[in-house]
Amino acid sequence: MELNLQTAELALREAAESNPGAWAEHSRYVAEACKNIASHCKDLSSEQAYIFGLLHDIGRYAGVSSERHLIDGYRYCMERGWGKAAQICISHAFMIQDIATSIGEFDVSDEDYLFMKEFVANAVYDDYDRLVQLCDALAMPRGSVFWKRDL
Numbered sequence: 463m464e465l466n467l468q469t470a471e472l473a474l475r476e477a478a479e480s481n482p483g484a485w486a487e488h489s490r491y492v493a494e495a496c497k498n499i500a501s502h503c504k505d506l507s508s509e510q511a512y513i514f515g516l517l518h519d520i521g522r523y524a525g526v527s528s529e530r531h532l533i534d535g536y537r538y539c540m541e542r543g544w545g546k547a548a549q550i551c552i553s554h555a556f557m558i559q560d561i562a563t564s565i566g567e568f569d570v571s572d573e574d575y576l577f578m579k580e581f582v583a584n585a586v587y588d589d590y591d592r593l594v595q596l597c598d599a600l601a602m603p604r605g606s607v608f609w610k611r612d613l
């Protein structure tokens with residue numbers, strides 16, 4: 463399935479139905495923030511940035527979890543051939559490429575923990591990874607008043 467605005471929106475809507483929560487609105491604010499910032503960067507696509515923001519927490523479709531949502535989102539996107547979005551599902555939680563910097567709980571198998579550890583250490587971050595990290599940090603769990611003003 464091609465990743466575009468429509469498929470990303472549909473993915474988030476379906477995921478929010480399967481696990482309703484503030485996370486879906488949070489994802490929309492992150493997407494909006496990514497789009498706004500990217501629109502001022504000549505080397506970034508604001509549509510791509512919006513899509514990556516929208517999908518960064520898509521792993522929450524699988525239910526309430528801590529760091530498990532990172533690998534659930536990675537797999538969700540990989541199954542659909544959305545490689546960069548898959549990377550961001552994990553990378554957005556690690557500004558420093560060391561899994562030990564996480565503040566979350568690793569509610570994953572030992573095998574998945576090792577996979578994530580290697581993945582985080584070896585991933586090559588680009589501006590989209592960093593943009594989603596930034597906007598995820600700016601947006602509160604329910605989005606933020608700051609970005610709401612721009613809607």
Ligand SMILES: [Fe+2]
Binds near residue numbers: 488
């Ligand atoms: Fe997030």
